[in-house]
Amino acid sequence: MVAYFVQRVVELVGDMGYPGIFALMTIESSFIPFPSEVVIIPAGYQVHLGNMSFIGVLLSGVGGSLAGALINYYLSLCFGRRFILKYGKYFFLPQHKFQRLENAFLQHGAFATFVGRLIFGVRQWISVPAGLARMRLLPFVVLTSLGAGIWVIILALLGYLLGVSQESHHYAKVIGYWLLGVVCIISLAYFYWKAPKGGKSSVVENQDGKESAA
Numbered sequence: 001m002v003a004y005f006v007q008r009v010v011e012l013v014g015d016m017g018y019p020g021i022f023a024l025m026t027i028e029s030s031f032i033p034f035p036s037e038v039v040i041i042p043a044g045y046q047v048h049l050g051n052m053s054f055i056g057v058l059l060s061g062v063g064g065s066l067a068g069a070l071i072n073y074y075l076s077l078c079f080g081r082r083f084i085l086k087y088g089k090y091f092f093l094p095q096h097k098f099q100r101l102e103n104a105f106l107q108h109g110a111f112a113t114f115v116g117r118l119i120f121g122v123r124q125w126i127s128v129p130a131g132l133a134r135m136r137l138l139p140f141v142v143l144t145s146l147g148a149g150i151w152v153i154i155l156a157l158l159g160y161l162l163g164v165s166q167e168s169h170h171y172a173k174v175i176g177y178w179l180l181g182v183v184c185i186i187s188l189a190y191f192y193w194k195a196p197k198g199g200k201s202s203v204v205e206n207q208d209g210k211e212s213a214a
Contacts, residue, residue: 017052018052018059019060021043021060022064024039025039025040025061025063029067029068029123030072031124036065036151036155037169037172040057040152040155041155041164041169041172042159043159044057044155044156044159045160046159048161054156054160058156061155062145062149065144065148066141066145069140069148070127070141071127073127073135075131076129076132077131080132081132081134084098102134105129105135106134109130109135111190113127113135113139113140113147114146115147117150118180118183119180120180123148155172158172158175
């Protein structure tokens with residue numbers, strides 16, 4: 001049964017071509033997520049067979065991921081934000097708390113958007129806080145495409161080198177966990193670098209002519 005399903009997926013990707021990869025990755029990256037391995041690994045195998053080009057798979061995969069991310073972004077921007085501002089107080093998220101969260105995301109949103117595309121279970125949803133926080137569209141598009149491109153390249157190479165097999169899906173999970181570890185290390189370094197550095201307290205003179213620490 002598993003072998004039959006795998007064969008059908010390979011045939012489906014081959015029959016639908018680049019538009020099929022784009023459409024399936026759009027769905028995968030939007031509000032109906034399913035594993036991108038199901039799409040890109042067979043596409044990489046089609047490259048190995050000579051039926052597709054690696055650049056074509058990369059562009060259609062990244063394009064679909066970006067399209068799905070933009071769907072989530074605009075849904076959150078147009079409807080989610082309005083809902084939270086109106087009803088958030090009933091869910092322990094009044095407007096002043098939401099604005100603090102929004103400011104925090106805007107401060108670190110570029111970093112979160114990029115690394116979020118590399119994490120299992122997060123890559124589909126990182127567009128939601130970006131839309132809620134009204135992140136600027138150009139950085140969102142660029143960083144989403146970069147993050148999605150790394151993942152698409154990894155999966156396409158697995159399909160090209162190992163074919164559509166349990167082994168390729170196993171390595172996809174292993175690499176996903178390695179990426180999670182790398183993201184954790186990078187995140188720690190990022191927030192350490194961004195954290196305000198403690199220094200000597202500045203000394204000011206008050207109105208009585210006495211020195212005091214500011």
